[in-house]
Amino acid sequence: MSGTATYSVLASASVVASASAIAGLALFAAWSTLLSVIDIRERRLPNRLLVLASGTTIPLLLASAVVHGFHRGGLSAIASDAAGRLIWDTVLVAAAFGAVFAALWRWSPQGIGGGDVKLSPLVGAAVGFTGGWTAATLTVVGAFAAAAIWSIVRRPRPRPGALEKASAVPFAPCLFASAWATIACI
Numbered sequence: 707m708s709g710t711a712t713y714s715v716l717a718s719a720s721v722v723a724s725a726s727a728i729a730g731l732a733l734f735a736a737w738s739t740l741l742s743v744i745d746i747r748e749r750r751l752p753n754r755l756l757v758l759a760s761g762t763t764i765p766l767l768l769a770s771a772v773v774h775g776f777h778r779g780g781l782s783a784i785a786s787d788a789a790g791r792l793i794w795d796t797v798l799v800a801a802a803f804g805a806v807f808a809a810l811w812r813w814s815p816q817g818i819g820g821g822d823v824k825l826s827p828l829v830g831a832a833v834g835f836t837g838g839w840t841a842a843t844l845t846v847v848g849a850f851a852a853a854a855i856w857s858i859v860r861r862p863r864p865r866p867g868a869l870e871k872a873s874a875v876p877f878a879p880c881l882f883a884s885a886w887a888t889i890a891c892i
Contacts, residue, residue: 723773724770726766726767726770727770733759738885741759741825742883745877745878746879749876751878756828759828763831764796764828764831767835768796772793795835799831799833800828801827803830803842804823819874821878822878826881829882833845833888833889836892844884845884849885851884852880
């Protein structure tokens with residue numbers, strides 16, 4: 707392959723990786739907004755939308771990481787390079803978020819909702835892709851801090867016969883806000 711052709715292939719791979727990353731993060735932004743509004747209004751996250759959000763966003767982020775790896779040197783780069791770390795951070799942070807939030811839900815089902823558990827791998831993949839384990843830690847700490855602040859500021863007045871769920875803090879907006887603050891700062 708001539709030098710010009712090689713450069714052209716590498717430039718194309720870089721454009722594909724960038725476009726895939728931008729599309730994945732744009733979808734994450736759209737889903738963040740929609741799912742936050744739904745969680746605030748309904749205090750639930752519909753399974754259909756969670757599956758669709760994860761199924762559209764995570765593959766784009768992973769595709770970007772894989773193309774970036776091939777751009778940097780093929781399969782050997784994916785296995786040992788920063789591109790490999792990008793893939794593993796995306797996958798492992800998503801899995802860790804899912805496991806941690808599932809454990810929290812199992813430990814205290816009234817503390818965190820099932821929709822938040824199903825949402826967590828999507829958020830984990832986005833923050834893992836953009837900032838790895840540091841971003842993951844900051845996002846989780848920030849989300850719980852935001853939820854604590856929200857619960858203090860929006861403390862409902864007790865009403866006789868009021869449902870306990872009505873006073874619950876919607877956690878998805880806190881998780882998304884923390885994720886976006888982390889992404890912006892990384």
